[in-house]
Amino acid sequence: MNKRTYIIIVLFIIANAGLGQTSIVSTKHNLSVSGAGGLKATSETEVCIFCHASHSGNAQAPLWNRNDSPTTYTLYGSPSMNANTQQPGTSSRLCLSCHDGTVALGAVLNRTDPISFPVGKDKIPPDYRSNLSENLGDDHPLNIDTHPTGYNCSGCHTTHPLTTRNLECSSCHNAHDNTYGKFLVTDPVNGGICLRCHDQTNWASCTHNTSDATWNSTPPDPWPYTEWNSVSENACNNCHTPHGGYSQYWLLKSSAEEDNCLVCHNGNVASKNIQDLLLKTSIHPVMNFNNIHTPVEDPQNMSVHVECSDCHNPHQTTNASASPPDVPGALQGLTGIDKDGATVSPAQYEYEICLKCHENNIPSIPTYVPRYDAQNNIRIEFAEINPSYHPVFAIGKNSNVPSLISPLDVNSIIYCTDCHNNDEADVVGGIVGPHGSNYAPLLRKRQVFEDYNTESESIYALCYRCHDRNVIINGNSRVSRYIHNRHVASSGMMGGRVKAACTTCHDPHGSVTNTHLINFNTDYVSASSGGRLEFVDLGSDSGKCYLKCHGKNHNPKTY
């Protein structure tokens, strides 16, 4: 052969060696000694024997049992071999026989013990949201139309036969092909592997799927197990790690539920720092509870707890805004309790999410103002049948509220979070949401509940956020002059002699008996000399009170 032919042959060999890029020969799964660290083309059969045992007929007869003929061992078990759902299935055993920490790293084995060995598990519980409508492990879908769309057969059925139809290592990994890294069957970016089987409602528009926020390199590393540096690339890996992290369930990275969120929502990835808000004095104490919350809990029957995921569904959350009472994007996809006390899923209105936990009084939350008409149920306080209530569930009863600050009017509906929120929510760039406030109980602005304080814009800032202070204490109506100015203001008709707080007469949630949210604070208000403690509404801008307050008898006093 001439020189030219030689060159062509050599080039051909090199080109073919280059084609070995995606073959097992050039991967870590080439365990053969001769292939180590060389470009010479190793024979593929040398590499295969590490997993595929040859049937060499080189048996020895057992000396301790002359009756037994040399035994052949079955390598692949039958489907019925998998007697225990916690045992690895046939194809996964092959992986685990090296990936147990001896021949190879054992990090693939679940870190937590002994619950939830995911390999070989029959099925995801049917009421879990991540479950497909068809169980993977159970009946094979008979009707092609009900099969998840957009997937071909190799989406779930991979090169290794799923002999037991359970989840196996080979559902996600192909030991022969390292094209995508980690021997995965498809590109894992943006949830590529997980989404083949897990069908989360509204995931397509969820910020955890679409956001290109990156990490600013301040520890802790939110993505220690992956090499991507954006939220959308990590997708499922933002919170989950497929072989198991430190959480008890759901393959979450951290054992403390809120840590899975706060590792990004501390300003290092997400621009808003929720972690700092939880340092304030009045908070939703997510760090005080562990392993109580489940996504399928029954709101009618669950123990007291709070986690980030009680208010935020990480698979459905978006940045969409909404108007009261509708749920904004950040609160999409949650269970709640509606105004009739029934469980609703998903909750349509923001208050339904709050009622889920706060419907009945939580013993650890103190009563800030003892009321004449004490209610242990917030849902009843706001009920439409009441004579008065702040318009959270429905438009308010009073058609004459001159103090309302535009754009609010008598037909407005408000959110719970209009009063209960971060005390910096109204500052430019402030984070909106009842995560933490310096004013208990999680008040959006300062509100003092005690009498004898000199009135000012700041001590009743919460009420004055929506009700014009000037109209309240300096207005022309009888209420303004004879009630508010006389009892609340620090100057004017009574010259600040009474100094009552808004909450001494008004109950900000609602009153079961009275109009105008009247529900006296029994710390200061007691029965009159005639033995009555009562407000009587006499119509527009007129009423009378029977009570004794600060020693002053009203029996009655009328305006």
Add this chain to the structure above:
Amino acid sequence: MQYRYHCKSIILALILCGLSAPTRGQTQVVWPRPPAEARIALEDILTGPRAFIEKPGFWKRLREMFQQSELRDIVRPMGIDAERGYLAVADPGAGGVHLFNRRQKEYYFLKPKNESGMPTPIDVAIGEREIYVLCPVTQTVQVFSFEGDFRHSISLKGIIRRPTSISYRDSRLYITDTPQHHIVCINRGGDILLRFGLRGTESGELNFPTFITTSPDGSIYISDTMNFRVQKYSRGGHWTQTFGSQGVMSGQFNRPKGVAIDDDRNVYVIDNSFDNVQIFNSEGQFLLHFGKTGHRPGQLMMPTDIAIDGDLIFVSDTMNRRIQIFRKL
């Protein structure tokens, strides 16, 4: 489907309660099967300390009120060692080492103080005065007393890339370095005394060796896993013998892991893939295999290691979450 599931969980519950009843009211589980003369019998199944320890007397209970006595069930047993009546089980699933004192019926759970566990203790060796626990993640050998107190830590950083197994003999610790395909022998202070092994397929060469054991005469037996054989070396690190080859027939291996020697110098080798133990005599002739795939008494599911103390053979039955104890008859 529901019924079968419940059946499985009942069986599992029984096994997990430590109720091992292979010999009570049932025929004994023996190998080889009758009518051949029985050589190995299943003696007991150990799933945790509860069925094992004696009920403590009054004073012991009083003492335990002040101590932090910890009982942990076996979760994912890997390396084990048995010596002079002690059984030590390295359990990465439980995050520590179970130490059973079979003579006094005592139990200790070895882990670093003030921590919930140690990350992946993969193997353990029982020494003359101390217990040595191999921790690849921290690259240390943690040393404990026989009462479960942590003594000190020997660092392997820079000496070994990823240790897999440890064996103690005459004040020396033999450790396999799997990705480097060699064996390192250190003293209890951490100084290297001997290093041998090269990657290859020739006699004496290794390819991803995993478990190691030593016999009283100083010989070293290494499970040369990815060469599908067990190799024997002299105490100086010179190759002397090879057992087994790759294949699916008797006397051949698919995934050899733990290896142990009995008083007659027979070699017992665990095959993680065949779910059995194969026994060879000192000449290298195949004698018997026992065990097969399953979860019932006498059956194994991906066993990892084996240890022999006198006539008792201990097998860490990893995916069945238990130690099975056999007796050499």
